């Protein structure tokens with residue numbers, strides 16, 4: 001009795017111009033994948049042999065190029081071919097991987113896997129709450145367990161739920177039925193938080209439903225608006241012992257989710273870039289964070305925008321300011337040989353600056369991935385990075401050799417601040433900037449999504 005385990009994830013952003021490269025994927029093979037996946041013990045305790053394939057996970061980026069996709073997809077397919085007698089397959093996906101010329105990377109892989117294994121083989125998935133579920137997913141997978149938290153804190157629990165569902169199906173000999181109900185809304189991801197109402201209550205309801213013997217999983221997927229594709233939208237997905245239950249529960253959840261569509265609001269100050277800069281400069285708090293949400297590298301954007309830095313430079317403020325994590329490999333290279341304290345002239349701003357510090361940037365797995373250079377424009381420091389990166393915790397500043405605690409205003413390329421930065425922020429302002437991760441739906445120019453779609457269209461709907 002054996003179960004194959006794998007993970008392949010990259011949240012795509014069709015507006016981002018940088019496609020993930022092979023080195024962007026954190027990669028493990030064989031037993032090492034269980035440094036990242038927590039399902040091994042559960043399967044082994046239930047008496048199954050566990051066959052590891054690969055773990056390949058990248059920071060969100062542009063769509064995945066075909067050759068990069070196949071590098072990893074083929075490794076998983078190979079493992080399945082070598083173990084085509086597997087009783088079950090467990091895969092941890094993101095659910096919003098868009099592959100050039102292929103579309104949903106998850107769907108393609110599942111189709112290939114189903115060509116190899118029998119119908120009896122139970123396929124169970126974990127997916128991010130922002131997955132764009134394809135209608136066909138139910139033809140190739142049996143169970144899906146999505147995260148129940150946004151921001152995500154239950155990745156481990158979601159893996160364990162999917163693993164336990166897989167064991168339950170195998171032990172009972174039952175083949176769960178998956179019902180997918182598309183919900184035609186697409187909202188600003190950053191307004192949908194599960195610790196707030198109405199999602200808090202809806203998520204609690206899914207947990208209650210999952211207590212029922214006939215229901216394997218009940219999920220709300222909120223969709224991911226930065227992919228322009230027909231499967232981009234929210235959905236509810238229910239996996240149950242019979243079709244009737246799966247269908248009625250999914251429809252009921254979908255109607256409840258739809259009914260909440262007009263309620264979602266930002267829970268923090270969300271303002272235009274100019275207003276955000278103005279508020280940060282006027283604010284009396286010890287340290288104010290401003291997030292450049294349209295250029296959010298954790299949502300696939302490039303992190304190249306200097307719009308906010310330039311506004312600070314023009315302001316003549318005396319506040320101590322840091323703009324962290326601007327992707328600019330040319331600038332880092334051009335000034336890398338300068339010593340700390342040396343003066344340089346930065347053409348793109350037409351200004352002199354002083355080299356403040358040479359440092360490092362961290363990748364998604366917290367490994368060192370490149371160099372950073374901090375330039376001081378008087379009281380305003382800018383940290384330039386030679387690769388796209390995200391300043392999500394104090395350690396990023398430490399590695400870049402800048403003292404986070406010395407600043408009164410800090411700009412990072414995020415949407416909401418990561419939990420790890422919150423203790424350092426006396427106030428948080430969400431700047432509604434343009435860019436690949438712009439949160440203003442009407443400005444995204446989505447052409448391939450299904451219509452009508454709320455809030456782009458105003459219409460009545462019922463599942």
Ligand SMILES: [Zn+2]
Nearest residue numbers: 128129130152
């Ligand atoms: Zn997500």
